[in-house]
Structures are given as C-alpha cells and as structure tokens.
Amino acid sequence: MKRLIVACMLLTGVMSCNRTSTEEDHAHAADGSHPGEELQALSYTLYTDKSELFVEFKPLVVGQVSKFAAHLTHLGENFTPYTEGTVTVSLVTGNKGIKHSADAPSSPGIYRLALQPTHVGTGKLIFDIKTKDFSDQIVIDSIPIYADEKTAIATQPKEEVGTDISYLKEQAWKVEFSNMPVVRQTIYDVIKTTGQVQAAPGDEAVVVAKSAGIVKFRGANILAGLPVRSGQALFSVSGGDIAVDNIDAAIRTARAEQNSAKAEFERFSELIKDKLITQTEFQQAKLRYQQSQIALTNLSKSYGAGGKSAVAPSSGFIKDLLVTEGQYVAAGQPLATITKNSRLVLRADVSLKDVDRMSLIKQANFTIIQNKQTYSTQELNGRLLSVAKTTGNNTPYIPVHFEIDSKSGIMPGSYAQVYLQTTPIYNAFVIPETSLIEEQGVFYVYVQTAGESFQKREVKTGANDGKNIQILSGIAEGERVVDKGSYQIKLATMSGTMPAHGHEH
Numbered sequence: 001m002k003r004l005i006v007a008c009m010l011l012t013g014v015m016s017c018n019r020t021s022t023e024e025d026h027a028h029a030a031d032g033s034h035p036g037e038e039l040q041a042l043s044y045t046l047y048t049d050k051s052e053l054f055v056e057f058k059p060l061v062v063g064q065v066s067k068f069a070a071h072l073t074h075l076g077e078n079f080t081p082y083t084e085g086t087v088t089v090s091l092v093t094g095n096k097g098i099k100h101s102a103d104a105p106s107s108p109g110i111y112r113l114a115l116q117p118t119h120v121g122t123g124k125l126i127f128d129i130k131t132k133d134f135s136d137q138i139v140i141d142s143i144p145i146y147a148d149e150k151t152a153i154a155t156q157p158k159e160e161v162g163t164d165i166s167y168l169k170e171q172a173w174k175v176e177f178s179n180m181p182v183v184r185q186t187i188y189d190v191i192k193t194t195g196q197v198q199a200a201p202g203d204e205a206v207v208v209a210k211s212a213g214i215v216k217f218r219g220a221n222i223l224a225g226l227p228v229r230s231g232q233a234l235f236s237v238s239g240g241d242i243a244v245d246n247i248d249a250a251i252r253t254a255r256a257e258q259n260s261a262k263a264e265f266e267r268f269s270e271l272i273k274d275k276l277i278t279q280t281e282f283q284q285a286k287l288r289y290q291q292s293q294i295a296l297t298n299l300s301k302s303y304g305a306g307g308k309s310a311v312a313p314s315s316g317f318i319k320d321l322l323v324t325e326g327q328y329v330a331a332g333q334p335l336a337t338i339t340k341n342s343r344l345v346l347r348a349d350v351s352l353k354d355v356d357r358m359s360l361i362k363q364a365n366f367t368i369i370q371n372k373q374t375y376s377t378q379e380l381n382g383r384l385l386s387v388a389k390t391t392g393n394n395t396p397y398i399p400v401h402f403e404i405d406s407k408s409g410i411m412p413g414s415y416a417q418v419y420l421q422t423t424p425i426y427n428a429f430v431i432p433e434t435s436l437i438e439e440q441g442v443f444y445v446y447v448q449t450a451g452e453s454f455q456k457r458e459v460k461t462g463a464n465d466g467k468n469i470q471i472l473s474g475i476a477e478g479e480r481v482v483d484k485g486s487y488q489i490k491l492a493t494m495s496g497t498m499p500a501h502g503h504e505h
Contacts, residue, residue: 039149040156045451046138050075051082053127053138054169054451059152060091060117060145068113070127071169071451072105078484081109081173085131089113093123093145109173117145164453165446167489177485179448182477185430187463187470188421191357193397195348195366195418197410200403203343205313207336209329213237217325218309224321228312228338235310235323235335258292265289316340319412341406345385346377348418349397358387360422364402365466367417373409374467380404419466428462429471432483436461436469437490446482446489447475454482454489 043056052073058066068089072082082105090099096119102111117123123143129136146152209215218233228234268285271277319339323329346366350358362384367374376382382404392399400420404410436459437444443461446454459474475481482489 037153039152040159043451044140045448046140047075048136048138050134050136051129051138052079052451055127055140056451059156060115060123060143061149061152062117062120062145062147064149065114065116068111068115070111070113071109072111072129073109073169073173075178077178078176079172079178081105081169082111082129082131083108085129087111087113087130088128089115090126090128091115091117091123091143091145092126093117093119093121097123109169119145120147121145164449164455165489165493166452167454167492168452171488171492172485175485175488177482177488179480179482179484180432182429182431182471182475182479182481184427184477187425187428187430187468188465189423189425189463190365190465191350191354191361191420191422192464192466193348193350193354193418193420195346195416197368197412197414197416198345198347199319199339199341199412200343200345203341204319204337204339205316206334207234207310207312207338209235209237209308209310209331209333209335211237211308212329212331213308215323215325215327215329215335222318222321222336224318226318228316228318230312230315232312233309234312234318237308237310237329254292254295257295258289261285261289261292310335312338314338314340339412341412344404344406344410344412346382346402346404346416346418348400348402348420349392349395350400350420351397352391355398357422358398358400361387361400361420363421365419365421367466368410369415369417371409375404375407375410376467377402377404380407417466419464421465425463425470429475429477430468431471431475431481433464433467433469435481435483435486437486445471445475446486448480448482456493 039058039061041056041058043054045052045054047053052071052075054071054073055068057068058064060066070087070089072087073079074082084104086101086103088099088101090097098115098118100113100115102113106112123145125140125143127138127140129138144152144155146155214237216236216238218236222234265285265288268277268282272279272282316338317340318336319341320337322334322336329335346364348364348366363377363382365374365376382402385401385403386399388399391397431445435445437446443459444456445459447457449455457474460472462470462472464470
C-alpha cells in the first residue's frame with residue numbers, strides 16, 4: 001500500500017513527535033535531580049491516501065499502561081472525522097506482539113486505545129482501520145520500549161518553546177478544512193482577461209410565428225426555464241377579428257376555393273370523356289384544383305380550433321420568451337428561444353498588447369464572476385474553437401473562443417475572469433490559490449507542522465492560472481499546506497485564547 005508518512009518531529013515545528021511538559025518539570029534541584037519531572041507525551045502525524053492519523057501517547061514503559069488518543073480523519077475534498085469502524089493498534093517487537101481494539105470512536109474522530117508492553121526493545125506500532133467501505137493501515141517504525149520510567153525520562157529531550165499555532169482536530173472537523181502536500185508540477189503562464197459565456201452555435205433554436213395574428217400561450221406555465229420536447233405546441237396564433245392578414249379568414253377562403261375548384265374539375269372530367277371541352281380547358285381545371293389543395297394544406301398545417309400552432313423545433317429549455325399573451329405578431333416573428341444547454345462557448349477578449357502570445361493559447365481556466373466558481377476548459381471537455389485575426393466590431397479586443405460542456409452554475413450570458421494558458425513552467429512548487437491569505441499586499445500560507453500545530457509562512461508567488469499558484473519561496477517540497485480553512489485558523493489566532501494539547505490522558 002502506498003503511503004505518505006510524515007517523519008517524527010519536535011514541537012519546534014519540524015514534523016512529527018510532539019512532546020509536551022510543564023515548565024516546572026524542568027526545574028532542576030541543586031543535586032541535579034529533576035523533581036516532579038514526568039514523561040512527556042509523544043505525538044505522530046501520518047498519512048495514507050485515505051486517512052490521516054494523529055496519535056498522542058506517553059512513551060512505552062514495560063509494565064505500564066500507555067493510553068493512546070488516535071485522531072482519525074477521512075481525507076477527501078473536505079477532511080472529516082471517522083464516525084464508524086474498528087481500529088486496532090498492535091505493538092510488534094521481534095516475533096512477539098500485543099494489540100488492542102476499539103470498535104467505535106469514543107467521540108467523532110477519536111479512538112481510545114491502550115497497550116501494556118512486556119518486553120524492552122524497539123518495536124513498531126501498527127494501526128489497522130476497518131470500515132464498512134474500506135480498510136487501511138498505518139505503521140510507525142522504531143518505537144522504543146523502556147525498562148522503567150526513569151530511563152524513559154532520562155532519554156527524552158528538553159522541550160523547546162515554539163511559535164506554532166494550535167488548531168485542534170475538533171475545530172477542523174467542524175468547518176470545511178483540508179490540507180495537501182507541496183509537490184512539483186507544471187503550471188502555465190497566463191494571459192489574464194475578461195470574457196463571457198455564450199450559447200454554442202446550433203445549440204439554440206427560435207420558435208417563430210407561421211402567420212400573422214394574436215398570440216395565445218398553449219398552457220399556463222409557458223415560462224423561461226420550462227423544459228420542452230421537440231414538436232411540443234407552445235403558442236397558437238389566431239386571426240380573430242383582425243381585418244387584414246387574418247389566418248382564419250384566409251383558411252376559409254382557401255377552403256371555399258378548393259371546393260369550387262374540385263367541383264369544376266369533377267365536372268370537366270365528365271365533359272372531356274365526350275369531347276365537349278378541349279384538353280386545354282381540362283388541364284386548366286385540373287391545375288386550379290391542385291393549386292387550391294396545396295394552398296389549403298399549407299394554411300391548415302398546425303392549424304386548430306385555437307389558431308395556427310407554433311411548436312418547439314427541438315428539445316431543450318425555454319431560454320427567452322419574446323412575446324406576451326394577446327400580442328399581435330407578424331408572420332415569421334420570433335416568439336421564443338429554445339436552448340439545449342448541452343454545449344457552451346467561452347469567449348475571452350484579449351488585449352492587443354498580448355497579441356504575440358496568442359498563438360500559444362491551448363486551454364484556459366475561468367471564474368464565473370456571479371458565483372465565484374472556477375472551472376477549467378480541460379475538465380469541461382473544452383476545445384479551442386477560434387482565435388480571431390482582427391479585433392471585433394466597436395471593440396479594441398481580439399476574441400478567443402472555446403467550446404465547453406454545460407455544467408450547473410455556468411449559464412449563457414454569465415461574465416467571467418479568464419486565465420488563458422500559454423507558456424508552461426515545469427517543475428514548479430504549486431498550491432491551490434485558496435491556500436493564500438493576503439495581508440496588506442503580503443501573501444501567507446498555513447503549513448501543518450504536526451497534527452494540531454501550524455505555522456504561518458510568508459511566501460513569494462509567481463504564475464497564477466486562476467486555480468493554482470506558483471510559490472517561489474517560503475515552503476519546501478513535501479510540507480503540507482492548508483488549502484481549505486486558512487481563515488478559520490487565522491480567526492482562532494486572533495481570538496487570543498489558544499486551545500491546549502493533551503488528548504492522551
């Protein structure tokens with residue numbers, strides 16, 4: 001199993017073993033003894049791809065029970081406490097071992113465990129986690145087991161006063177919180193600009209009036225956003241009492257003309273048999289009848305008791321209603337816009353000063369201004385449609401178009417901050433932009449130095465692609481940076497009361 005394990009560190013801020021004691025524990029007697037000194041608590045913080053284990057316990061001494069407070073966090077988009085599952089801790093020394101299990105947490109995320117060592121030596125602690133969905137295992141190597149408490153106290157280092165910020169697991173579990181390791185990856189230099197989301201070509205269709213008349217809605221809920229199916233009748237247009245361009249009167253006239261032409265054609269069909277009329281007269285009567293049929297068919301198409309229907313040309317949603325009920329419309333006038341909303345177009349407006357870099361554009365990130373959500377054209381199956389060669393009408397900008405999938409939160413007409421990716425920057429330290437805190441133009445991040453300890457670090461930033469940001473200095477590879485919950489830690493430091501450690505007792 002692939003594991004990312006944070007190495008043992010002191011409270012000074014270099015990760016892992018967190019040792020705590022009181023100031024009076026270090027008050028030395030004149031003879032060099034340490035009256036009142038006791039075992040300092042150890043802490044370890046370790047990760048797998050599923051879990052974070054932050055565990056606190058006293059050093060292991062033969063014959064003494066060491067209590068463990070194992071804080072288990074389920075990793076994901078937000079870090080959450082384990083609320084179910086069995087955790088077993090095993091102490092293995094050579095070919096011998098002891099273990100203890102807890103079938104459920106004593107409180108969300110915290111498992112209480114205990115071990116009583118029987119042999120002096122060096123062993124390893126193994127934490128086995130079993131839930132209904134998966135299993136996990138975390139190992140801590142090279143754990144010393146002491147013969148007596150005096151020996152353990154003699155080997156423990158002096159506590160050094162640090163400046164780390166304490167932020168308990170119980171606090172982090174109540175908010176949106178997560179952290180991530182700093183890794184080297186590729187980020188792109190960008191052209192930062194503005195743009196707009198538009199409907200994709202062919203994704204919209206217009207419902208038009210097939211005749212002049214008064215519009216009536218075919219239903220009480222014909223509203224913007226209504227889902228419709230292809231061929232569904234949405235409107236009807238009726239002539240009513242209109243004197244001109246009256247569809248109802250036109251159909252009655254066409255029907256009368258057809259009846260007259262039919263009667264004449266039938267009569268001429270008998271007369272031609274006896275050669276009482278010429279062939280030319282018969283053909284003229286036949287043509288008149290056929291033309292009257294065509295005219296009536298065209299006028300009667302989609303015509304009912306309420307008038308001539310206007311139907312949805314495709315399935316989708318009503319984007320815009322362009323008329324009101326009772327309004328007079330002319331033949332061919334748009335009544336509504338139907339959108340499939342399956343594909344969209346992101347238009348970015350590029351300044352002329354960046355024209356030399358436009359040939360490097362392949363993809364982009366963009367933030368919808370209305371909801372502050374950031375998206376990637378790559379994640380939305382986007383493709384570069386076009387890079388214009390000239391500026392648009394009445395604008396000094398050159399438009400760049402991407403076609404993207406539609407997604408909740410991205411609506412046609414929305415305005416966006418666009419980050420057009422150009423030259424790649426390889427092997428860069430990259431963290432999410434959400435990790436940054438700005439104070440008077442200076443940027444900071446919170447780095448986790450132990451399970452419940454953090455440092456506020458000033459960082460220098462480089463390229464920013466709208467989602468991630470390049471860090472030039474201030475953090476090292478492998479350190480874990482808070483990417484969600486930074487402001488909650490900041491607020492905790494501003495409260496003036498810092499919570500204490502010590503869950504192991």
